[in-house]
Amino acid sequence: MSNSYFELIRSGINTTYQDKGRNNLYHIGIPYSGAMDNRNFLLANKLVNNNLNSPVIEFAYQGPHLKFTGDKISIAITGDVIFKIIKKNSENIGNCYESYQIENGDEIDIISTNKTIYGYLAVGAQIDIQPQWKSYSINTKASIGSNNGKKLENGHIIELLKLNSNKDKKKIEYINSKVENIRVIKGTNFNYFSDEGKKNFFEKKFIVSKLSDRMGMRLQGNRIDNIVNTNIKSEGLIKGVIQVPPDGNPIIMLSDHGTIGGYPKIGVVASVDYDRLVQITPGSNVKFKEIELSDAETLFKLYEMDTNNLLNQI
Amino acid sequence: MINKIINLGDSALYCDFGQEVSREINSKVIKYFNSIRKSNIEGVTNLTPSYNKLIISFNLSITNSKKIKKEIETLNIDYENKIINKQIQIPICCENSFSPDIKRLEKKLNLKKEQILENFFNTKYFCYMTGFIAGMPFLGDLEENMRADRLETPRVKVPKGSIGLTEQFANIYTFESPGGWNIIGNTPLNVFDSSNEIEPNLINPGDTVIFKEITYNEYKKYHE
Numbered sequence A: 001m002s003n004s005y006f007e008l009i010r011s012g013i014n015t016t017y018q019d020k021g022r023n024n025l026y027h028i029g030i031p032y033s034g035a036m037d038n039r040n041f042l043l044a045n046k047l048v049n050n051n052l053n054s055p056v057i058e059f060a061y062q063g064p065h066l067k068f069t070g071d072k073i074s075i076a077i078t079g080d081v082i083f084k085i086i087k088k089n090s091e092n093i094g095n096c097y098e099s100y101q102i103e104n105g106d107e108i109d110i111i112s113t114n115k116t117i118y119g120y121l122a123v124g125a126q127i128d129i130q131p132q133w134k135s136y137s138i139n140t141k142a143s144i145g146s147n148n149g150k151k152l153e154n155g156h157i158i159e160l161l162k163l164n165s166n167k168d169k170k171k172i173e174y175i176n177s178k179v180e181n182i183r184v185i186k187g188t189n190f191n192y193f194s195d196e197g198k199k200n201f202f203e204k205k206f207i208v209s210k211l212s213d214r215m216g217m218r219l220q221g222n223r224i225d226n227i228v229n230t231n232i233k234s235e236g237l238i239k240g241v242i243q244v245p246p247d248g249n250p251i252i253m254l255s256d257h258g259t260i261g262g263y264p265k266i267g268v269v270a271s272v273d274y275d276r277l278v279q280i281t282p283g284s285n286v287k288f289k290e291i292e293l294s295d296a297e298t299l300f301k302l303y304e305m306d307t308n309n310l311l312n313q314i
Numbered sequence B: 001m002i003n004k005i006i007n008l009g010d011s012a013l014y015c016d017f018g019q020e021v022s023r024e025i026n027s028k029v030i031k032y033f034n035s036i037r038k039s040n041i042e043g044v045t046n047l048t049p050s051y052n053k054l055i056i057s058f059n060l061s062i063t064n065s066k067k068i069k070k071e072i073e074t075l076n077i078d079y080e081n082k083i084i085n086k087q088i089q090i091p092i093c094c095e096n097s098f099s100p101d102i103k104r105l106e107k108k109l110n111l112k113k114e115q116i117l118e119n120f121f122n123t124k125y126f127c128y129m130t131g132f133i134a135g136m137p138f139l140g141d142l143e144e145n146m147r148a149d150r151l152e153t154p155r156v157k158v159p160k161g162s163i164g165l166t167e168q169f170a171n172i173y174t175f176e177s178p179g180g181w182n183i184i185g186n187t188p189l190n191v192f193d194s195s196n197e198i199e200p201n202l203i204n205p206g207d208t209v210i211f212k213e214i215t216y217n218e219y220k221k222y223h224e
Helices: A038-047 A195-203 A271-277 A294-312 B023-039 B065-073 B101-110 B113-121 B216-222
Strands: A004-010 A016-018 A057-058 A063-068 A071-078 A079-089 A090-093 A099-104 A106-112 A120-122 A125-127 A157-163 A181-186 A206-208 A217-221 A241-243 A250-252 A265-267 A285-290 B004-007 B012-016 B046-050 B053-058 B087-093 B125-128 B137-140 B155-158 B162-166 B169-172 B177-180 B182-185 B208-214
Touching: A038 A057, A038 A071, A038 A120, A038 A271, A038 A294, A057 A106, A071 A079, A071 A106, A079 B023, A090 B023, A106 A120, A120 A157, A157 B087, A181 A271, A195 A265, A195 A285, A265 A271, A271 A294, B012 B065, B023 B046, B023 B053, B023 B125, B087 B216, B101 B182, B113 B182, B113 B208
Parallel strands: A181 A285, B087 B208
Antiparallel strands: A004 A063, A004 A157, A016 A057, A057 A120, A063 A106, A071 A099, A071 A120, A079 A090, A079 A106, A125 A157, A181 A265, A206 A217, A206 A285, A217 A250, A241 A250, A241 A265, B004 B012, B012 B053, B046 B053, B087 B182, B125 B137, B125 B208, B137 B169, B155 B177, B162 B169, B162 B182
């Protein structure tokens, strides 16, 4: 034990531990989970010298307000986040993508994300939590993962086992690019929809509904009419699948999604756009753009190279 | 054999074994599932077998559709290998508070409660797949006269242990979840145990399930 810990004076709206998530469990009904925005998750860990797959604290909209007790530690926040660092004699607005040294009695108040949903707090230490199926990621719907699969509540203590010895200040210049256009590969049931429905899907704007969470993003807009069958025999789903239920409003499967579904699949979000998709806030517009498989593969490689370049700059 | 293999997005393959739901097709799906699991193909991160489809998810950072498709097409499938399956008995209590949709079913099926329960308990079920929520078994097949549609408006919360019917299938809600199946009873058994990382599911694809009716008093005893 290091005798160092954070106390959550305020837990925030949906604060969980997340890492890369868990594999090979779809067949029993358990999705990947893991950090919604993978690039920001990796950058947060790198800024505090953690292994890239260390668990971080993911928050949505309003983040936690934490008070630190213990030895000097480094922290970093990524995303598009407004936060304050409160020390004995000062109170300053902090910058994302920059590490800070936190000392005994300091507080971090993560006020909110800015026109995005998810932000990440990495602490330069090993957190005293237990993995489940080789991952610390919390899936609150299935009560799986660290903290008994529950989101963090007010008063939660983040116990730290071992502090990283390297606490050097680190920083990169990075701005999250906001997108409205999401690239999509046609789905296995694309031909279930009317010509007008297919046209609307790739030409008209959809609005992200308030009923969106880590499981899925619901959209509203021009109704996409099904002319074949509003149900299919239940089959597997993957992250990014866009299903259209009988009401004609698409639902995109996100990281905590149900593993089996019976609605036709009109498309699948290209992996290159997943990190940006999950950050689109309710009330915003989304427009889908058709992309071929080979282009989606190339763009993903470029996106990954870009992520690695950013990591190497730290 | 797989009828066709197509891509599902850029990080998964969709293997189509046919349109109908039958034990014969489903056991082919399960044989492929088992063979692919054993073969440890590089980059495969998840497999989702269902009635007549198998989805293979992979890590696009280290592999791609083309490579995985080739691996699947050249894979040796062990058709002779018998699927190891168990027969499991699940106790169910159909007391009124556990069967909120029995009235709906009486109307839809034009059968009396007693007949519905008799048909339900006299059927031997086959587990086609598990999922949607962790450990939920999809069991079949109900007789023609027992097949009803989903609720018009799904429930926001279906209690843990609920037994639901829809079309030719029965399922068990392994924990509280939204859902639209017709609920006719509840089991006191833990059908999914997240503390058991090796074998969390009580029921697995290929298993046979029979339901046994219990009284409310017997139900309560399970929780003591």
